[in-house]
Amino acid sequence: MKKVVIILLALLAPVLSLAQTSQLNQYKLGSGDLVKINVYGQEDLTLESRLTDIGVINYPYLGEIKLIGMTVGELENYIYAGLKGDYLVEPSVSVSILEYRPFFINGEVEKPGGYAFQPGLTIDKAAALAGGYTERASKTKIFIDREVNGRLVKITADRSQAVLPGDIINIEQSFF
Known part of the structure; x- marks a missing residue:
């Protein structure tokens, strides 16, 4: 079972990378770039x-x-x-x-703030840049505020979600 999961993850990695590359190809320039x-x-x-x-x-x-x-x-x-x-x-x-313009990460990370965007960035990698998750960080209550077509939208995300320049990541507190 474990081998099947590893193989599936290996097969999905290029697909996820292509999805972010596609998003960056459609990336709209903004202040800070x-x-x-x-x-x-x-x-x-x-x-x-x-x-x-x-x-x-x-x-x-x-x-x-x-x-x-x-x-x-x-x-x-x-x-x-x-x-x-x-x-x-x-x-x-x-x-x-x-x-690229920076992304921002708030909430339950050791060093909340703005960080330089790098292609291939995910929520987990962004949290690592911010010093890692705190003990009370929820691994499931993660939200991204992202500008889409000139409007700010709130996206429910998981830890493997791709991060884009200008995103504001919010890591909520876990109750357990």
């Missing part, structure tokens, strides 16, 4: 910026661009379309997130 825009062969069009609350950057030739709410792919396409023709024949644009 550090982004880098690079146009191959065009040093003057390379820009690195941490997004503020308003999330607007001033990009050469294109002016102000509001990045908050855009995915990396949408931003690449926007810059490509803006530069193609008038400024460059076939621009090669790449956008990368150098640093």
